[in-house]
Amino acid sequence: MSAPTDPPAGETVSRSLDAESRLPVLAEGIDSGVAHLLPEGLCRTFRVQPYALLHREPDTLGDPEQHAQGASDTQPVVLVATGEPDDPIALQVVRDRLRRPVWLVPHALPELMAAIERVHPARARTPETAEARLERAQLGDMLLASGLLDQQRLDDALAVQTGTGDPLSEVLVAEGFVEESVVVAALSELHQIQRVSLIDSPLDHETADRLPEPLAREHAALPVAVADSTVLLAVARPLVGEPLAEIEAHVGAPLRQLIAERREVDHLMQRAHGPHHVEVAESFLRETEPELAARPLLTAPQRLAALVLIALVVLAGWQWPADLARWTAATVSLVYLACCAQQLVLAHRGLAGRTELCPDAHLPGLPDSQLPRYTVLVPLHGDDAGHVATLLESLARLDYPRTRLEVRLLCVDDDFETRRALDDADLPPYAFVSVVPRAGARTRAQLCTVGLMQARGTHCVVYNVDDLPDDDQLRVAARCFADAPAHVIALQAKLNVALDDGRAGLVRGWASNELAGRFELLVAADTARDGLAELAGSSLHIATAPLRVAGAWDPHHDAPALDLALRLYRQGYRSRVLDSTTVSTGHATLGSWFRWLCRQTTGALETVLVHARHPRRLRRDVGTRGLAALGLWLAPHAARLANPLLWCVVSLASAHRLGLPVTAPPMPWTLVAVSLLLVGNLTATWIALLGNLRRREFGLTRAALLTPLWWALSSLAAWCGVVRLVLRREEP
Known part of the structure; x- marks a missing residue:
């Protein structure tokens, strides 16, 4: 066994005892910092319970064989209550699990079992029926007698089964102890089916x-x-x-x-x-709430309103060009300043305190028996076939009971490359391939919606094929869902891109800064006050029942996560940012990020066009505060669209001063344009630096200082998004 390690920060509430004092006992209470160091199943199976930390040299405790090697006066010893202090197997299991010095302290068995019940209350578990108990015993005996399962694996499976309360047959298959075909054959014999x-x-x-x-x-x-x-x-x-x-x-x-x-x-x-x-x-959506469906995008009244607006702008430009220019400049300036002010306020609010939703450090995580069934949705396309093996490795690292986990790998039935990769892969027992018939939009949103309808979990999360979530992300989300108010049904994990030792190329640095500013500061601060904030297409944890009722993701929307955020907000649901990070290990290129920025603008404009079809109903659903939040939500996209107009004003003024034959804009306009550009670029740079500070990624400072180039790129992408929306071909 390797040398013991220090306990994690925040998990030790020690009791300092001098060498002459006696050992503490269960009757004096259980230290909350060590109570949950061992899982419930192990505690019940081996009848052990950690209850205190002891700061004293090991040789003062008695037999040196009773604790792990490498202990010192600075290494606290974990006191573990046991009904059988001489059980070598229990001692070895506890040592291997804790990986630190341990001391088995004898206690009366009734007192010990009562302590285990206090730490791991059984009220949330469904009592095992007589039939289930009989099946468990018979199944274990049958597999042992046939040589298909050894005693060690059976003991491990029983420990898991005790902790989760799930049937032994499910545990054996989910943990990979026995093949599914073997369990099916055994159950067939037991039940005569x-x-x-x-x-x-x-x-x-x-x-x-x-x-x-x-x-x-x-x-x-x-x-x-x-x-x-x-x-x-x-x-x-x-x-x-x-x-x-x-x-x-x-x-x-x-x-x-x-x-x-x-x-x-x-x-x-x-x-x-x-x-x-x-x-x-x-x-x-088209049948239940056609006014909220993105297909078709423009209704007849909207088309008429667009034509009238264009006609009025053309008429005003012909008759009163100076007035139109002044009003346009004033509107752009106000929107731009409002956007910058909102971004700065949210950024500093997010930096001032922890606005993400995270479990209380003083509370233990949910025991396995209380964890919800989780469905992981992973949409796949032809280009993702080569990443299937990496994806399975990433999902295998998730710290979640395998009996409560369901992975849905989604692909279209004519995507033969991906299907071949999935057929060749060694899928774990909890992973299922969902082959979606080729029809309709064939988008990522369509795959996720179909997967949602096949999901058995009470909660689901969407991951991309190249995502690497924190190992404990599902447990953290489950704990936060349990503690959050009932109207919070969505948790957005923070996103980042993979970096090598904190260093990255300029594009990855920009991307990391963009995601840090958005999820560490802006979105987290906005959702903390029940505001309207963007949801991402990846690492979105959400309750399946209300998501199904809401219509899930619109398959014809360019940014379905943005549309879903507003639809859920209108129905009274809220979201939070989860204090857990998902890192994208994919190859980030300038082209891929440019296309992503383009889709974001297209999706934002599309969302506005869809939800503004009935302004009165929108006002009734979200209220005045919601309308203001929606306006501020769209302000960054408007600011990006305004940037090229400001560049044009500054460029014309500069060209005129250089003696080129161009008409110079009025001096006030030039001053306003220069001021707005300075404010906008400084705001973007400052938020990028704050994001670095929050994530402690100080190696990305160079990319943060070059944010004006990223801001210019995003402005060009925003206009490409507008062109993409205008040229969008409406499907029948």
């Missing part, structure tokens, strides 16, 4: 439709055929009691269960309901 293979099996759509899709998804069950007035029900795990009765009531006929591997059942359900999922993703 016929085992079948669903690969390439025919599908009777009429029979499959007898069970509502949400119920089929919840129980991983699908009617496949009818034999002698009995419906054959394919299941991933045997159903008993209430679930079986509920399905039988919906089907309206006696049931006979057929057990198959979960991936086969999932694939058959995709064949049965996949086309319907695509149809819903394409038409849900």
Whole structure:
């Protein structure tokens, strides 16, 4: 065993004792800083419970074999209550888990179990039924007797099962202890249910439709055929009691269960309901709230209003050109100054305090039994096929119970390159491939919406193929969802790009500064006060039920995350920034970031056009404060669009002073343009520097000081976004 390490900061609330004092006991209380150092399953299985830290030299404690090597007077010893102090296996397991000096202190078993119950209350777990207990015992004995499972792995699985409360069969497969086919065969024998293979099996759509899709998804069950007035029900795990009765009531006929591997059942359900999922993703918003759908973009009244506005501008420019120019200059100046002021206020508010949502440092994380089921959605396209192996490695590092984790790898059925890469990959048991029928928009938003309808988790998160989230991001999000108010249903993790030892090229430096200023300061400060802020297309954690009701992502929107943010805001939901970071390891190029900035402007303008179709309803939904927030939300895009106009004024004035034959703008205009450009560029540079300060990425200072070049690039991209929107071809 390696040398013990210091405990993490914030986890030690030590009790200093001199060499003559006796050891503390459980009756004196449990130190909150060490109570959760061991997981619940290990505590219950080996009947141990950390309860205090002891600062004294190990040789004063007695037998030196009772603690880890490498202890010193500066290395605190973890006191662990046990009912069997001479158990070498328990001691070794505790040592390996804590990786620091430990001391097993004998306690009466009733006192110890009561302490474990206080630290890990059982109220949130569903009590194990007699049938489940019998199945667990029989399944373990059967696998041991057949030699398909050794005692060590069974003990590990039982420890996990005790902590999560999930069935042993799920734990064995999810943890990779036993193959899915072995567990299915064992459950088939135990429950006397016929085992079948669903690969390439025919599908009777009429029979499959007898069970509502949400119920089929919840129980991983699908009617496949009818034999002698009995419906054959394919299941991933045997159903008993209430679930079986509920399905039988919906089907309206006696049931006979057929057990198959979960991936086969999932694939058959995709064949049965996949086309319907695509149809819903394409038409849900257009049918339920057509005024909020991005297809078509402009309604007839909007087209008429646009023509009238253009005509009025042309007429004013012909009749009163000077007045039009003055009013335009005044409007641009006010918008520009308002944008800069808002950005500075939010940036300094974000720097002044922690505005992200993070778990209370004094509270333990949620025990495994209380963690929600999480679905990870990963949309894939042809260019992503080469990153599948890296993606699986990244997801494998997530610290989350495998029985509560579901990964959906989403691709279109004619994307043969990606499908081939997924077929060749060694997918973990919790990963499923969702093949989406080719129809409709075929966008990333469409894939995510289809994946959402297939998700079994109560919460979901979207990752890109090249994302590397913090290992504990799902646990942190689950803790924050549990502590947050009910109207907070979305948590946006902070984004960053991969850097090498804090150094990066200029483009990566600009990108990192952009993301730091946005998520560390601006968006975090805005959402902390229930304001309207942008959501990103990646690392968005959200509750699945309200997301489904809201219509999920619009597949025809250029920036669906922006549209979703405003739709959720109108429905009374709010979001927060999560104190966890996702790093993009993809290759950041100037072209890719230029296209991203272009889409952001297109999406912002598109969002305004969609949600402004009914101004009165918008005012009623968001209120005066919401309208002001929406205006400030769009101000940065307006400022980027105003930059080239200011450059033109300054360029004409400079050319005139150089003697070129051009008409110089009035001196006040030139002064205003120069002042606004200075204010805008200094604001952008200052926010980039503050973002570096917040993230402590001091190696990016050079890129921050060159932010005016990035600001100019983003202005050009903004106008490209306008052109892209104007030239957008409306689909029928």
